[in-house]
Amino acid sequence: MAPNPVPDHVPPEMVRDFSLFTSPGMLPTPNGDPHAAVACVHEGPPIFYSPYNTRDGQGTWVITRAKDQRRVLQDAETFSSHRSIFASALGENWPMIPLELDPPAHGVFRSLLSPLLSPKRVLVLEPAVRERAIALIKRIVASGRSCDVMKDFAVPFTVSIFLSFLGLPDHRLDTFVAWGKDLLHGDDEKRQVAARTIVAFIDELAAVRRKEPADDFMTFVVQAKVEGRPLTHEQVRGVGVLLFVAGADTVAAALGFDLAYLARNLKEQEWLRSEPDRIAPAAEELLRAYPTVQIIRVAKKDIDFEGAPIRKGDYVSCATMIANRDPTEFERPNTIDLARQENRHAAFGYGPHRCLGSHLARREIVIGLEEWLSRIPAFRIKESTAPIAHGGHLFGIENLILDWS
Amino acid sequence: MRIIVHTAKCQGHARCWAQAPGIFKLDDEGSILPGDIEVAEAEQLLASRAARSCPERALEVDHAPAAQVELDAVQPTARQV
Numbered sequence: 014m015a016p017n018p019v020p021d022h023v024p025p026e027m028v029r030d031f032s033l034f035t036s037p038g039m040l041p042t043p044n045g046d047p048h049a050a051v052a053c054v055h056e057g058p059p060i061f062y063s064p065y066n067t068r069d070g071q072g073t074w075v076i077t078r079a080k081d082q083r084r085v086l087q088d089a090e091t092f093s094s095h096r097s098i099f100a101s102a103l104g105e106n107w108p109m110i111p112l113e114l115d116p117p118a119h120g121v122f123r124s125l126l127s128p129l130l131s132p133k134r135v136l137v138l139e140p141a142v143r144e145r146a147i148a149l150i151k152r153i154v155a156s157g158r159s160c161d162v163m164k165d166f167a168v169p170f171t172v173s174i175f176l177s178f179l180g181l182p183d184h185r186l187d188t189f190v191a192w193g194k195d196l197l198h199g200d201d202e203k204r205q206v207a208a209r210t211i212v213a214f215i216d217e218l219a220a221v222r223r224k225e226p227a228d229d230f231m232t233f234v235v236q237a238k239v240e241g242r243p244l245t246h247e248q249v250r251g252v253g254v255l256l257f258v259a260g261a262d263t264v265a266a267a268l269g270f271d272l273a274y275l276a277r278n279l280k281e282q283e284w285l286r287s288e289p290d291r292i293a294p295a296a297e298e299l300l301r302a303y304p305t306v307q308i309i310r311v312a313k314k315d316i317d318f319e320g321a322p323i324r325k326g327d328y329v330s331c332a333t334m335i336a337n338r339d340p341t342e343f344e345r346p347n348t349i350d351l352a353r354q355e356n357r358h359a360a361f362g363y364g365p366h367r368c369l370g371s372h373l374a375r376r377e378i379v380i381g382l383e384e385w386l387s388r389i390p391a392f393r394i395k396e397s398t399a400p401i402a403h404g405g406h407l408f409g410i411e412n413l414i415l416d417w418s
Numbered sequence: 419m420r421i422i423v424h425t426a427k428c429q430g431h432a433r434c435w436a437q438a439p440g441i442f443k444l445d446d447e448g449s450i451l452p453g454d455i456e457v458a459e460a461e462q463l464l465a466s467r468a469a470r471s472c473p474e475r476a477l478e479v480d481h482a483p484a485a486q487v488e489l490d491a492v493q494p495t496a497r498q499v
């Protein structure tokens with residue numbers, strides 16, 4: 014792909030040939046380790062400019078240090094998240110809510126939604142999550158001694174939890190998975206079609222719930238009031254679409270990377286299996302080692318940031334996978350230590366947009382691993398298969414075939 | 419020992435609560451309740467570990483000098499993978 018012109022205000026010595034999309038190890042690679050590949054940036058300067066670092070090929074500043082990412086993400090006054098990523102694919106301009114709203118509007122919606130995904134609320138959702146995991150794993154155990162973990166477990170598990178949260182029946186699961194796949198990994202045309210389908214679907218679901226309320230998330234959103242007024246159609250859509258995008262693929266990808274790691278490290282696998290209390294802290298370490306999201310902000314004003322002349326309108330990338338391998342933040346960042354303590358990793362971001370689904374996501378991951386490890390004996394990557402891992406705006410893994418014969 | 423709570427920095431990660439729910443209390447949105455926290459002697463290790471797990475650095479540990487020495491002596495815990 015042709016490199017973009019670098020803006021005049023970027024000093025040439027600050028430009029580096031690095032990209033989460035095109036650097037070595039970022040394209041889908043059999044037995045690839047895209048997280049280890051990005052960790053190499055820590056050999057260079059703490060901040061630099063990448064001429065090609067978004068899906069549509071724009072340049073961004075790259076903030077590598079966790080401390081600096083914290084500063085960017087905690088300062089929403091200077092670094093805005095208003096980008097209309099989803100809507101712009103449709104040639105439209107409406108924010109996903111709350112992700113693409115800046116304070117103070119952000120806080121109003123965030124407060125509205127937080128109780129639905131709070132740690133206490135997640136305790137209530139937990140039994141259904143565990144039941145779902147058990148049902149899927151039992152089916153896998155009954156059907157043999159090998160499976161494609163993404164297709165047979167991680168994806169149906171996480172998507173069905175998300176569907177029941179939205180208030181949708183499981184029988185549409187395959188349709189949703191296909192939409193999500195096209196949206197996140199399809200070419201431009203597929204993305205557009207998927208985006209339109211998802212919007213139409215959310216709009217319709219909202220209309221149904223206005224007429225026939227149920228005990229679910231969409232009903233809550235259409236009945237909610239913000240500053241005394243119900244949400245507009247566009248706001249309801251913004252919330253629904255964000256949930257679809259944020260909750261659909263992220264947890265499945267995390268489970269995939271975790272199980273791939275354990276399949277390759279049998280001693281650690283057994284260490285967790287023999288003492289399930291170790292799983293929750295281990296899941297934190299795996300979130301540190303294998304996070305999936307690149308966060309991007311837009312500068313709202315000129316600022317000289319740790320030596321970088323950031324100008325209004327510049328994109329600023331805070332890739333969680335880079336912060337999590339920062340040697341000034343983590344001792345031996347490239348060593349995976351499942352017993353690591355004080356693990357203040359950045360997998361869910363920092364600041365006001367910190368992942369609202371993090372409490373649910375954490376429990377899904379821990380419960381998924383608990384049930385998997387207790388029901389499936391020592392497993393490895395199936396001989397003569399190779400899981401394919403990729404970088405990009407959302408890191409992921411596919412073709413993860415496990416074997417315990 | 420006292421934990422100084424910088425409420426404005428809290429974004430509701432709930433890492434403190436996950437490790438020590440008896441010490442760190444959350445509101446309905448999942449953010450920490452305002453007000454500094456006095457920690458009983460027996461809970462100091464747990465509390466400071468939990469405070470140090472806050473990704474936003476919203477919790478500051480304020481030891482009496484004696485408590486500091488004690489903590490340094492117990493850590494780091496053995497790792498046994």
Ligand code: HEM
Nearest residue numbers: 111112259260263264267306308361362366368369370374
């Ligand atoms: C392991 C799985 C997940 C990861 C790694 C993850 C990661 C993230 C990150 C890094 C952000 C911050 C984005 C930014 O600052 O621009 C975020 C925001 C968000 N996530 Fe997640 N997420 C996960 C699962 C979920 C789930 C399951 C849900 C929904 C149930 C969810 C809902 C949200 C929402 C609503 C926001 C926007 C919050 C705001 O703007 O205030 N996420 N997520």
Ligand code: SF4
Nearest residue numbers: 428429431432434472
């Ligand atoms: S860990 Fe930090 S941000 Fe999270 S609830 Fe506790 S004080 Fe708030």
